[in-house]
Amino acid sequence: MEGKSSRQEQALVRREQLVDTALALFSKQGYDATSIKQIAAAEGVAVGLLYHYFPSKSAVMRAIWERHSFLPELRALLLVEHNETAERVLRDVAERFSAMLAHKEALFRLMVRESQSNPEVADCLHTIVEEGIKALGAYLERRVHLGELRPHDTALTARTLLGTVLTTHLARLPIRPWAELVAQLLHGISRHSDHVRPGQD
Numbered sequence: 701m702e703g704k705s706s707r708q709e710q711a712l713v714r715r716e717q718l719v720d721t722a723l724a725l726f727s728k729q730g731y732d733a734t735s736i737k738q739i740a741a742a743e744g745v746a747v748g749l750l751y752h753y754f755p756s757k758s759a760v761m762r763a764i765w766e767r768h769s770f771l772p773e774l775r776a777l778l779l780v781e782h783n784e785t786a787e788r789v790l791r792d793v794a795e796r797f798s799a800m801l802a803h804k805e806a807l808f809r810l811m812v813r814e815s816q817s818n819p820e821v822a823d824c825l826h827t828i829v830e831e832g833i834k835a836l837g838a839y840l841e842r843r844v845h846l847g848e849l850r851p852h853d854t855a856l857t858a859r860t861l862l863g864t865v866l867t868t869h870l871a872r873l874p875i876r877p878w879a880e881l882v883a884q885l886l887h888g889i890s891r892h893s894d895h896v897r898p899g900q901d
Contacts, residue, residue, distance in 0.1 A: 715753045718743055719767050722760045727806065731761065731814045731821055758820040765828045768807055770800045774832055778839045786843045786890070787882060793836065794865050794878035801869040812870060833858045852889045861885060 721743045725734045736757055740750045754760045766772065773796060778789070801808055815822040836858035843849045864881060867873070 711753075714745075715763070716767065718745070718750060718753060719760065719763045723764050723768065723807070726761070726764070726814075727810050731757075731818055736760075758824060761821055761824045762827070764807075765811070765824055768804060769828055769832075770797050771828055771832050771835075773800070774835055778835055786840065786849055787886060789839065790861060790882045790885065791879050794861060794881060797862060797865045798869065798875065798878060801866065805869065808866075809870070829862070832862055836862065848891060849886075850889050850891055857885055857889065 718739065722734070722739045725739060725742060729738075734757075736750055736754075737747055739760065740747045743750075750760075754763060774793065777792060777796065811821065811825055815825045833855055837854040840849060840854035840857055844851055844854065861881065865878070868875060
């Protein structure tokens with residue numbers, strides 16, 4: 701078992717190395733101009749090994765998103781804080797998503813730019829965004845069932861929150877306190893909306 705575990709860890713490290721190498725090439729050359737063969741050569745592995753981890757170049761792109769996007773952190777956040785109030789969780793989600801976008805601005809601008817002309821990249825971006833909306837929407841549904849929030853279109857609330865943060869960064873708009881956005885979103889859907897104030901726990 702120990703040997704198997706060690707091999708699995710090595711395989712995971714190798715996969716992450718391939719993902720990071722692909723990201724560097726996509727950033728430098730563009731998605732269309734980068735081939736699977738070039739990624740393998742840059743990492744010093746056989747093309748067959750790369751296909752062992754990724755069935756296609758679009759699968760490599762998806763792996764980049766999964767490794768470097770906010771989705772893994774969002775899943776972990778919602779899992780740990782599923783009993784926290786919507787106000788606190790939505791504020792945390794907005795602040796952490798905003799911080800990640802600021803830290804990885806070049807990556808996100810690359811993906812958005814490439815998605816304009818490449819259907820594979822656009823599909824990958826769409827899938828990741830929709831998964832984030834679905835995860836956040838599911839959390840909001842739980843808050844509805846628990847009686848904290850009124851029944852409403854939880855996917856729309858999730859889309860509005862994540863979309864506003866993303867648009868703010870891509871358009872380089874002034875970043876206001878995210879607690880204000882959360883308070884606006886909760887107004888009308890919280891059963892205690894009169895008591896919701898920016899920054900209040």
